[in-house]
Amino acid sequence: MKITDHFIPVFTNQLDTTVAYYESLANRPMDRRWDIPEAGLSLATVYPYVIVSGSPEALEPARSLRAVVYVDSMNELKDVLKQQNTLIVRDQHGPIGPSIFVQHPDGSFIEYVEPAQATV
Template sequence: MTLWRRDTDSSDRTEPRVYIRAFVQPGTLDDAIGFYERLLGVEADLRTPYPEKGLSLATVGAFLIIEGDDETTRPFRATHGTLLVDDVAGYLERLAAEGAVITDPPIDVPTGVGFTARHPDGTVVEYVHHRPQPHER
């Protein structure tokens, strides 16, 4: 599976896109995509392997589907949700000013760059900025 997505760059987003995380076992990603497409009446708009973490990802509407076994998904289950944002740098600054803790600093991910923060109320959120990859330009 190669990276496929409808929108390759989130830089022009005027507001974050919120993703609810759904975790599925290996070999069930296609079934999960079909379920959410039928449920929401929309098509998947992202599908990508994440080999560095042993995962495969897809988005359908407001759902981020994460395929992996119990061991590989364990570190990701503590995160309450994902926000697709226009620029992670701005969020890093605002979160620091508001007393949030950056639990995982910015790293390159298959779709661009992302980091994870724990908000003052304990909510853990992944922030991701999609950027075009070389094969998408």
């Protein structure tokens, strides 16, 4: 299993304004935008940032997220995590591909994603 990319999460209740700021800061356009209606969240990426937007209530559970890490094999990652007795908090298939939310022993909360080929 290899780490292929990573994103730094940014939380806001003003997606468009925040996207414009990070486009200017990174000197690049937004890469992608999508919604997660069941969570009440809208997201956008302006590499290397993933901007997460929603109401304060919708953002509360997401705010503990420290990073989003892309991997080339979710199955291999799960094997490594199992060997290390690391807690997988949630296992799901999101709009980018399969993802898991992991609580590391040091307390870090990280989402790992195996992106579908079309999104890489």
